[in-house]
Amino acid sequence: TDRDEINTNITFTVRELSEHVPIITTADSPYSEDILKLAGSTKVLQLYTILGRSLAAWTIGGECGANIISRFDELIIAEFPAMGTPLVGKRLAESKLREHIGINVVGLWERGKFMVPDADSIIQHNSVLVLAGSEENLAAYDEVYSFYHICKLTGEPVLIVGSGRVGDTIVEQFKERGIPYLVIEKNPKRLQEEQHYVIGDAADIRTLQRAFIEKAPAAVITTHDDATNIYLTKYLRSLRSDMQILSRSNLERNVSTLHRAGADFVMSFASLGANAIFNFLKNEDMRMLAEGLNIFRMKAPESLVGRSLAQSSIREVTDCSVVAIRAGNILAINPDPQLPIKMHAELILIGTAEGERKFLKTFEC
Structure with a gap:
């Protein structure tokens, strides 16, 4: 490194x-x-490139659907910011996502903290939904909800603060997706395309006004200094309570501080590298989706055979969600909670490392 x-x-x-x-x-x-x-x-x-692509994928703008973070056989795990959609303010049961679309919400990120939702969980303005389903389920979801994240037709640019390696990668991604953008950069020597650059300090309200801060749907803060990122996040949030703010964090300990300052999404340089290394060295039975959040598979324990998912109380007891069950050659994605678990079936679950330990201990695997 x-x-x-x-x-x-x-x-x-x-x-x-x-x-x-x-x-x-x-x-x-x-x-x-x-x-x-x-x-x-x-x-x-190339962590700078991976970081830039990840921040770009999370930005509300263009024709952006759910962000796929993992594939496990035919099962797809994706994340989607609730911001700006009719889902905000609803209880999970009221969203009817499983009934109408077939997609299952297996987790919620709330400013960097993962929680396993229940039917009464409220989807907040800054919630990020962790979705599980098939390719068809995800396409159906995007058809309904990605519309609310489209800003391409309005012509309002997303702000990118800083034009280093991370900022340049975001610019490339936005060009590919047709997302309008403006880069705020202090150093005039870094200017590439004049129509897309605003030279000045992002802490100066006059610079921000030239970058149309009052209309920007989102801002991505990319500097290599965490103190600067926290400072700018706090300032931008004070100016725009409704704007999506994404930030880079170089040190893991500053992630929570950036969330408190008002960032909706923070990508940690350290976590990004750890996840990439873990998934390269992984065995086929487990994959890290984000720091502390895994998808894993295991043979159905004898204590669960013959019982339905509803009877098993796996989610309530272990904070893990069963997202698929394989019986023979058939993979049931988001299985019916009333169907009994068969002998020799394979469960595919999502949960934290602590949730996995609870599962193993509770069901004596």
Whole structure:
């Protein structure tokens, strides 16, 4: 995780000692990927690029549907910000998402904290829904709800604060998706396309006014300094209570501070790297969706065979949600809670690491 030149040296040395050990390296420059692979790296992670793409995917704008975060056989796990949709303020039971669309809400993120919802959980303005379903379910959901996130037709630009490596990646993603944007940048030497840049300090109200802060649907804060990101998040939130604010965090300990300052979504540089490494080294039975949130599969314990999901109280007791059951060659996504669990069936669950431990202990797996 050092500079590209040092990473190459270390990789080459380790590969000399072992031909088979997996070596994962980070690369600051896209041109370093080939060199690191020649040195013996098994996997090269360009974290700045991954971070920029993740922030862009979360931004409300363009024709944006649910953000797919994992595929597990035919099962798709996706996340979708409730902001701006008719879902805000409703109880989960009132949303009728499962009945009308076939999609299941298996979790809610509330300013960086994951919770397992029940029927009475209220969908808040800043809630992010964790959805589970098939390709068809997700397409049906997007057809109804992605409409509320479309700002392309209004022509109002999303603000990108900072034009470093992360900011430049976001610009590339917005161009591909047809999302209008303006980059606020202090350094005039970084100016690329004059019509898309506002030179000035994002803490200066005059700069923000030139960037149309009063109409922007979202702002993405990308500087490499967490103190600056917290400062700007607090200021932008004071100016616009209804705008989506996304921020980069370089240190994990500052994620909660950024949420308190008013950020709707924070992407941690440290967590991003940890998740990427974990999923590369994972076994086939578990995958990390976000820090502390996993999707995993296990054989149905004997204590659950013959009982329905409704009778098992898995969600209430363990804070894990059963999102699919495989019996033989058939995968039932969002299975009927009244159907009994068969012998030799395989359960696919979503939950935190603590929830997984509770499941193993409660059902004596």
